[in-house]
Amino acid sequence: MPTNPILEVRGLRTYFPLGRRVLKAVDDVSFRLHAGETLCIVGESGSGKSITARSILQIVGPPGRIMGGEILYRRADGSVVDIAGLGAKAAAMRALRGREIAMIFQEPMTSLSPIHRIGWQIMEGLLAHKMMGRAEARARAVELLRQVEIPQPEQAVDRFPFEFSGGMRQRAMIAMALACNPRVLIADEPTTALDVTTQAEILRLIRRLQQAHGLAVLFITHDMGVVAQIADNVLVMRQGEVVERAPTAELFASPHHPYTIRLLQAATALGMAAPPARRAAALGAPFLRVRDLSLTYPAQARLFGRAQPPTQAVKRVSFDLHEGENLGIVGESGSGKTTLGSCLIRVLQPSAGRIEYDLRAGGTRDLAGLDRVGLKPVHREIRMVFQDPFASLNPRMTVGQCIGEPLLVNGLMQGAALAQRVEKLLGMVGLGGDVAVRYPHAFSGGQRQRIVIARALALDPRLIIADEATSALDVTLRRQILDLLLELQPELGLSFIFISHDLGVIRYFCDRIAVMHRGEIVEIGTADAICAWPQMPYTQRLLAAVPEADPARRGLLAEGMG
Amino acid sequence: MMAGGLATASQAKLTWLRFRRHRMAMVGLGIVLLMYLVALFAEPVAPFNPDKSNARLVFHPPQMVQFFDGWAFSPHVLAYRLARDPVTLQPRYVADGSRKVRLRFFVAGDPYKLWGLFDGTIHLIGPENAGDTVFILGADRQGRDVLSRMIHGARASLSIGLVGVSISLVLGITLGGLSGFFGGRVDWGVQRVIEFIISLPTIPIWLALAAILPKEWSPMAIYFTITLIISLVGWTELARVVRGRFLALRGDSFVTAAWLDGCSQGRIIFRHMLPSLTSHIIAAVTLAIPNMILAETALSFLGLGLKPPAISWGALLREAQNVQSIAAAPWLLLPGAAVALTVLALNFLGDGLRDAADPYAH
Numbered sequence: 001m002p003t004n005p006i007l008e009v010r011g012l013r014t015y016f017p018l019g020r021r022v023l024k025a026v027d028d029v030s031f032r033l034h035a036g037e038t039l040c041i042v043g044e045s046g047s048g049k050s051i052t053a054r055s056i057l058q059i060v061g062p063p064g065r066i067m068g069g070e071i072l073y074r075r076a077d078g079s080v081v082d083i084a085g086l087g088a089k090a091a092a093m094r095a096l097r098g099r100e101i102a103m104i105f106q107e108p109m110t111s112l113s114p115i116h117r118i119g120w121q122i123m124e125g126l127l128a129h130k131m132m133g134r135a136e137a138r139a140r141a142v143e144l145l146r147q148v149e150i151p152q153p154e155q156a157v158d159r160f161p162f163e164f165s166g167g168m169r170q171r172a173m174i175a176m177a178l179a180c181n182p183r184v185l186i187a188d189e190p191t192t193a194l195d196v197t198t199q200a201e202i203l204r205l206i207r208r209l210q211q212a213h214g215l216a217v218l219f220i221t222h223d224m225g226v227v228a229q230i231a232d233n234v235l236v237m238r239q240g241e242v243v244e245r246a247p248t249a250e251l252f253a254s255p256h257h258p259y260t261i262r263l264l265q266a267a268t269a270l271g272m273a274a275p276p277a278r279r280a281a282a283l284g285a286p287f288l289r290v291r292d293l294s295l296t297y298p299a300q301a302r303l304f305g306r307a308q309p310p311t312q313a314v315k316r317v318s319f320d321l322h323e324g325e326n327l328g329i330v331g332e333s334g335s336g337k338t339t340l341g342s343c344l345i346r347v348l349q350p351s352a353g354r355i356e357y358d359l360r361a362g363g364t365r366d367l368a369g370l371d372r373v374g375l376k377p378v379h380r381e382i383r384m385v386f387q388d389p390f391a392s393l394n395p396r397m398t399v400g401q402c403i404g405e406p407l408l409v410n411g412l413m414q415g416a417a418l419a420q421r422v423e424k425l426l427g428m429v430g431l432g433g434d435v436a437v438r439y440p441h442a443f444s445g446g447q448r449q450r451i452v453i454a455r456a457l458a459l460d461p462r463l464i465i466a467d468e469a470t471s472a473l474d475v476t477l478r479r480q481i482l483d484l485l486l487e488l489q490p491e492l493g494l495s496f497i498f499i500s501h502d503l504g505v506i507r508y509f510c511d512r513i514a515v516m517h518r519g520e521i522v523e524i525g526t527a528d529a530i531c532a533w534p535q536m537p538y539t540q541r542l543l544a545a546v547p548e549a550d551p552a553r554r555g556l557l558a559e560g561m562g
Numbered sequence: 563m564m565a566g567g568l569a570t571a572s573q574a575k576l577t578w579l580r581f582r583r584h585r586m587a588m589v590g591l592g593i594v595l596l597m598y599l600v601a602l603f604a605e606p607v608a609p610f611n612p613d614k615s616n617a618r619l620v621f622h623p624p625q626m627v628q629f630f631d632g633w634a635f636s637p638h639v640l641a642y643r644l645a646r647d648p649v650t651l652q653p654r655y656v657a658d659g660s661r662k663v664r665l666r667f668f669v670a671g672d673p674y675k676l677w678g679l680f681d682g683t684i685h686l687i688g689p690e691n692a693g694d695t696v697f698i699l700g701a702d703r704q705g706r707d708v709l710s711r712m713i714h715g716a717r718a719s720l721s722i723g724l725v726g727v728s729i730s731l732v733l734g735i736t737l738g739g740l741s742g743f744f745g746g747r748v749d750w751g752v753q754r755v756i757e758f759i760i761s762l763p764t765i766p767i768w769l770a771l772a773a774i775l776p777k778e779w780s781p782m783a784i785y786f787t788i789t790l791i792i793s794l795v796g797w798t799e800l801a802r803v804v805r806g807r808f809l810a811l812r813g814d815s816f817v818t819a820a821w822l823d824g825c826s827q828g829r830i831i832f833r834h835m836l837p838s839l840t841s842h843i844i845a846a847v848t849l850a851i852p853n854m855i856l857a858e859t860a861l862s863f864l865g866l867g868l869k870p871p872a873i874s875w876g877a878l879l880r881e882a883q884n885v886q887s888i889a890a891a892p893w894l895l896l897p898g899a900a901v902a903l904t905v906l907a908l909n910f911l912g913d914g915l916r917d918a919a920d921p922y923a924h
Contacts, residue, residue, distance in 0.1 A: 347818055379822050392815040396573045396837045406823035439571065455819070 004074055005032035006216045007056070007101075007184055012069035012084070014048075014055045025051040025064060027240040035183065038210065038217040040231035040248075042224065042263070044474040048240040049220045053186045056218075057097055058088040073100065076183065098125045102177035106189035108169035112161040118145070118172050119157030125179045144175040148205060166333075167198035171205065178209060185210070188220045195332035195501065200545040200556050203230055207557050222475065224267035225504075225547030228252060229556040236260050248551045266476045267549040270504035276527055277486055277508050284323025287495075288344075288463065293317045293353035293368070295336075295343055313339040314350070315519040321463070324489070326496040328510030328527070330503055330542075336519040341467045341499045343368075345384050346375055357382070360462055380410065383456035387468035389448035393440040399426075400436030403455045410459065425454040429484060446477035450484070457492065465497045470505055482509050503546050507531050515539050577841050580918035587914020593907035601716040603676075608710035609688045609696060611672035612873060616695070616705035618644070621891045623655055624700040627665065637665040639696055664690040700893035702881055711873055712897050718874035720904070722789050722858045723851040729793035730854075731847060734800025741801065742808025743831060749805070756798045764795055765860070772866035781872035788867050792857045796850060803846045807839050841919035848912035852905040859901050875901050 014026040026048045033039050041049045054060045056071055071083035073096065086093040105111040113121060122141040126132055132140065138157070145153035148171040161169055170190060177185060187206065191199035207230060210217055221227060227234055227248065234251045236244040236259065244257040255261045268274050295314040314336045321327055331337040342348040344355060346367055355367035360381055367378060386392040393402050403422045407413045413421055423433030429450040440448060449469065456464050466485075470478040482505065488494065500506050506513055507527050514524040515538065523536045534540045547556050571579070581587060600607050625639040641661035645654055671688040675681055689696050699709040741752040771791045775784060811817055812835075820834045855875075861867030862876025863883075870877060878897040882888050888895065 345822065347822070376824055379824055384819070384822055386815040386819065388815060392819050394816045394820070394834055394838075396834075405820065405825070409826070409829060410824045439573075441576070452819075455823070 004034075006035050006074050007033040007218075008070075008072040008074075009052075009056070010070040010072070012052065012055060012071060013067045014051050014060055014064055015067045016064045018063070024240045026055060028069070029235075029237070029240075029242050030069075031235055031242070031245065033184065033216045033218055035216050036210070036214050038207075038219055038230055038232045039235065040219045040221060040227045040233070041235045041237055042221055042227050043237035044222055044263075044476065046239070047237040049222075049237050050188050051240075052237070053103070053188050053218060053220050056083060056186060057101060057103055058083065058086065058093055059097075059103075073184075075100070095129070098177075098182070099129045099180045100182055101184040101186065102180070102182035103186040103188065104170070104173045104177050104190045106192050108166050108173055108193065111173060112169055114161055116160075117157070118159050118161065118164070122157075122172070122176045122179050125176065129180055131180060140179065141175070144179055145172070147178070147209065148172070148175045150175075166194055167201065170194060170198075170202055174202075174205065174209070178213070181213065182215070184216045184218065186218045186220070189222070190219075191226065192221070192223070196503070196545040196547075197332065197541055199226075199547070203547075204557055206230075223547065224264060224475070224549045225271065228549045228551045229547045229554055231551075236263065252549070252551050262476055264549065266479050269479050270475070270482075270502075270508050271549045272504060272507065272531065272543070272546055273548065273550065274508070277482070278326060278511050278527070283325055283511075286320035286322050287358040288321040289354075289356040290320075290344070291318050291354045291356070293340070293343060293350050293355060295339055295348060296351045312519050314343060316353070317516075317519075317521050319514055319521065319524060321495060321497065324493065324495055325512065326489075326498060326510040328506035328513045329497065329499045329516055330501065330506045330513055331516035332501060332542075334518075335516040337499045337501075337516045338467055339519075340516070341384075341465050341497065344497065345379070345382055345465055346370065380406075380459045381462040383459065383461040383464050385449070385452050385456050385464060385466040385469045388472055389445050389452055390440075390472075392452055393448060395440055398437055398439055399443075399451055402440070402451065403436070403458055406455065406458045412459075421458070422454075425458055426451075428457065428488060429454045445473050446481065449473060449477075449481055453481075453484070457488070460492070461494065463495045463497065465499070467499045468501070469498070471500065471502065478505060479508075485509070503531075503542065515542065573837070573841070577918045581914055584914035584917060586910045587918075590907040590910030590914065593903065594911055597716060597904055597907070598720055600713055601720045604714045604717045605674040605676050606682060606684060607686045608707075608713040609671065609685050609698075610707045610710045611674065612706060612711040612714045613871065614672060614706060616701075619695060619697075619701050619705035620703055622695075622697045622701035622705065623891075624893055625697055627698060631662070638662045639665070639698075641694075663694045663696055665696065666690050699896055700891060702891070702894060703887060708878075708893055708896060711878055712875070712900055715873040715875045715878050715897060716900065718785065718868055718872065719855055719858055719876065719901070722785070722792070722874070723854040723908075725786075726789045726793040726796060726854040726858075727847050727850050729790065730797035730800055730850060731843070733793075733797035735804050735843070737797070738801035738804030739808060739831070742805035743812070743835075745809070745812075752801070752805075756801055759795060759798050762795070764857075767795070768792070768857070768861055769864070769866055772861060781868065785868060785872065788858065788861060792854055792861075796854060796857075800843075800846055800850060803842065804839065807842055808835065811835050811838055841915070845912055845916035845919050848908060848915055852908045852912075855901065855905060855908075 010030050012026055012029045013024070016023040016025050029052055031039065041052060043049045051060060051064065055066055060066070066084050069084055072080050073083055074080050081092065083093070083096065119138060119141045122144055123137040126137040126140060127134070142153045142157050145156050150156045150168060150171055161172070164172060191202050194202060203226065206217065209215065219230065231248045233247050234245065235242055236257065238259050244251065244255065244260045251260065252264065255264055293314060294312065294316055297311040297313060317340060319327070329337045329340065339348065343350040344367070350368050353368060356364055357367050357378060358364050359377065365374065365378060367375070370378065400419070400422050403425055404418050407418055407421060422436055426433050426435060431447065431450055440451065443451065470481050473481065485496065486509070498506060498509055510527050512525065513527050513530045514521045515530065515536070516522070517538045523530060523534065523539045530539065531543065534543055544555065622642065625642065627637055627639055629635060629637050631638060639662070640657045640659060641663050642655040643658045645656045646652065647654055665687055667687055668684055669688040669690065670683045671685040671692050673681065673683045697707055697709070699712065702708055702711070737752050741749045768791060772788065775787055817830060817834055820830050825834070858867055858874060859876035859879065862874050863879045865880060868874045868877050875897040882894040
């Protein structure tokens, strides 16, 4: 490693003045980045990791301002420039941006311009920096697309972003970033919005390009698994400050700061090597039997062009759910797992198949054929927890009203009895009874999810369908929520259908796992069996793509290096 | 977890907190409130009876109010007398330094009937001696006080905005709500009707509708018909806003959650969806009032809306239709300034409300 760092940040402070308060988004952050090195900045949401990255390129949105510190960039010729001293719109800054330091963003869906062709967007940087002529730039764009392994680059160069999948768009973003041969690549959560298998491909691609071009990579992420797989050095950030810095192996082997320890514990607890929380217990009788459930969206007739073929969102899905069992449904985006969940609780109407459910009071109902009235007693026993805790609580109602709503509208309780029950429910999910008068906006994501759970528990349900219930939460909170559910389970006689894209979470929480791919259940079995001896190739691929939070086992990158 | 007042602050309170930070909107709110107060109490606020004409005071120019006489606070105006230009023999008003007309607050003046109910003679401001005249904003071609006429005109112009918007609101919420909540065919039908109405050229339609109003109708009947005509065209925008919000809300998971909780359709609409809409609706309404006011002004200016003896800003502007009167008495254009000020203030207010409407949008 060369002794002179290519980028050195000293005492960087970026503040956001908000009314009378000042938010110290980045407070006294220092680090060095060498050519060929991958430095990971890891932290939870709000830790200031993205703002650090944006400060380096001077693209912090107002009212954020760099208040102090130095960002020293060493040019190829050895001269050093302090980026913090340049104006955001200065010519010197523009010359650096894209040309020397390039950035890729988290959201591949929104960071490409939808109305321009892919090739044009790659060429734009080349033309703006006056590095070459139009024809040459186009040839370079094709070459770049080939480098990021987009098939048929000659045709792809004239496509629009909407014709690309999420992973392809992120590849195109990387091609754009690499267009001017930058020496530093800043990647701000580039794989967070992607499926695990796509994530693995993109990480491999970045590593390969890094080795080919000697890039210095500053990688921002919240995922300790990704850190373990790709980082040379790690910077742990919390509330705008660096709490720990160390080489990757050292950080994972002997973390010092309590926050780092917590972060690592949370990551390894939900990792693939950790012991799951559930030991497969003796199962009760099945009370939910799903047979050949399908949902087909009919063909869309179009005025112009070809008609859309019918879409099979769920294809002939069958499974049983036993008393007291936790069934995990895992799959990548578009696999139909959320649609399946919505069919089970009948937010959506399945187009074929049966959902046989034994009511607690006795009697079996086929949920697929029930109408509004018939569903009412079923909805008291089957409840749902949604993904986004910010959207699933009515902001105009207090927490107490939200939780009490199902009891009130079903005519079960009111007045003092209702207030008492709400207080008890809040106690069950670990919140004080005094929060009932507050509004949802006063709570963080994790606390809101507890409120949503309390609402689901209000009717004393038998089955809770949780759709990505922990995905919007930070990793340290995920385990808390899962443990809360597990703790309540025996006491309340609950079963869960837990839908998630996160194999670690599913493995920790569930007794059995159903793997979904393109609307079908490709494999179903006990959690141990699926994770240890996956039978189907798709399951094997899925498992291999999960980044393990263990730098000693870097399977993720090695596989593609071949 | 937030503690203290903010945590238990309701939606309305959060909206108000955000709105208060919007300085232009606060100014707008102040102006709008003042305007409506003045319109409500037009009779006592106006210094004179707006219909009292005086053939000897035709086109009397505005008189500057002076607040101090020497060192003492004593608001007064200099009396004018009619003189003739010695060369052209044109009549001209000349300030007469020797005679001062003193102004007093809450003085007895022209008798009036407040809201047609209560007799009164007290005016907010007026000359010390009931017989004197003061033209703060000048006089029109019949010697009537322009200020008093503007204050009385505000009543028609501003209330037409409110009444018109109320009618639009009922139509807009009902049709937009149906359209957004049920979707499908209902939505398709309502949307086509809206598109048809929007495609109509408004001014000719208004003209045609206003032209078929019988001449012998009382000013009150005409006033209500005009309001109806304006709002029948104005509801479309509101309907679209309501529909859009309904469609967006329908997909929110808290609405799905409410359904799974066992809420009836009525409870979902009135307890969960409509409260989330109110702030947006208030903002849309505030932004719709100026259009109504402008429409009334345009119609009356063209002589198809309110007609004398009814007074509105548009009707007053008719006085300024020919170049000669503007050349002789430019102050006749002042009702136009009142329209502009009101419309601007309402727009600022509406913008502020719209920004404040959703405290959760970042």
